Amino acid sequence: MVYPLKKMVMMISCKQAVDFISKKEEGRLALNQRIDLRGHLAICHFCRAFDRQNRLLSSVFHKRPDSVDVTLKAEEKQAIIKILEKAADS
Amino acid sequence: MDLAKKQHNVTEWVADFSDGLYAYAAQRVKDNHTAQDLVQETFLAAWRNVDGYTGEASVKTWLFTILKNKIIDQYRKASKRKTDSLDGDSPFFDEGDHWRDGFCPQDWGTNAASRMETKEFYAVFDGCKGKLKEVHSAVFTMKYLDGLESKEICKVLGLKSSNYWVLIHRAKVQLRACLEMNWFTR
Numbered sequence: 001m002v003y004p005l006k007k008m009v010m011m012i013s014c015k016q017a018v019d020f021i022s023k024k025e026e027g028r029l030a031l032n033q034r035i036d037l038r039g040h041l042a043i044c045h046f047c048r049a050f051d052r053q054n055r056l057l058s059s060v061f062h063k064r065p066d067s068v069d070v071t072l073k074a075e076e077k078q079a080i081i082k083i084l085e086k087a088a089d090s
Numbered sequence: 091m092d093l094a095k096k097q098h099n100v101t102e103w104v105a106d107f108s109d110g111l112y113a114y115a116a117q118r119v120k121d122n123h124t125a126q127d128l129v130q131e132t133f134l135a136a137w138r139n140v141d142g143y144t145g146e147a148s149v150k151t152w153l154f155t156i157l158k159n160k161i162i163d164q165y166r167k168a169s170k171r172k173t174d175s176l177d178g179d180s181p182f183f184d185e186g187d188h189w190r191d192g193f194c195p196q197d198w199g200t201n202a203a204s205r206m207e208t209k210e211f212y213a214v215f216d217g218c219k220g221k222l223k224e225v226h227s228a229v230f231t232m233k234y235l236d237g238l239e240s241k242e243i244c245k246v247l248g249l250k251s252s253n254y255w256v257l258i259h260r261a262k263v264q265l266r267a268c269l270e271m272n273w274f275t276r
């Protein structure tokens with residue numbers, strides 16, 4: 001697509017670009033915003049890094065395994081049992 | 091079976107299920123102390139309502155259902171206190187809305203992906219998630235750990251979609267920065 005140079009100069013800011021990157025992930029980015037984002041990413045290596053890293057993180061966040069080594073101490077379990085027994089007495 | 095006997099069973103379930111419930115809750119609420127309280131409340135609720143347990147679902151499923159509702163209640167409370175998290179400028183950008191010095195995304199190197207999905211990475215991840223405001227952490231957890239749709243999250247927390255959008259965005263931007271500092275460029 002031939003894109004007017006004037007438009008290219010009126011770049012979106014990094015803050016907007018980062019907003020757009022999140023919106024893109026949620027499927028909420030309009031066509032003109034996608035074009036603005038692409039223009040910004042072409043010249044801004046910080047936002048390019050952000051975009052790449054954001055995609056990488058999103059792809060692993062949902063793979064967070066259940067922790068198996070997070071456990072209650074014996075006395076903490078005992079405390080719960082005590083509370084239940086106390087409830088039984090009242 | 092009489093009520094006292096049934097209630098005695100609940101006491102025995104503590105040994106079988108408290109660790110699983112605790113691990114589940116610890117990943118989803120702001121600290122381990124809160125997780126512990128929720129597990130305790132879960133057993134107490136089970137004990138009080140044990141007559142309502144029909145045996146259709148397994149004990150484990152029943153207890154987890156109770157716990158999940160208690161976690162959602164926590165999220166709702168955090169969501170009601172959210173107002174302060176919706177305004178205020180981001181520390182990441184300067185007056186011109188460009189990356190502020192010291193906050194610019196750094197190079198993570200070519201092997202960033204292979205260094206993730208390890209126990210050590212997720213420990214740092216948990217630490218970073220723990221630093222988020224509770225409401226940010228709540229929407230993040232519902233979206234990524236529980237895989238809920240944004241519509242569902244808005245409904246459960248009573249959020250407007252524009253508010254949800256700001257919250258999930260801020261959560262991710264902050265998590266990225268924290269992970270960069272404490273893991274990827276460490």
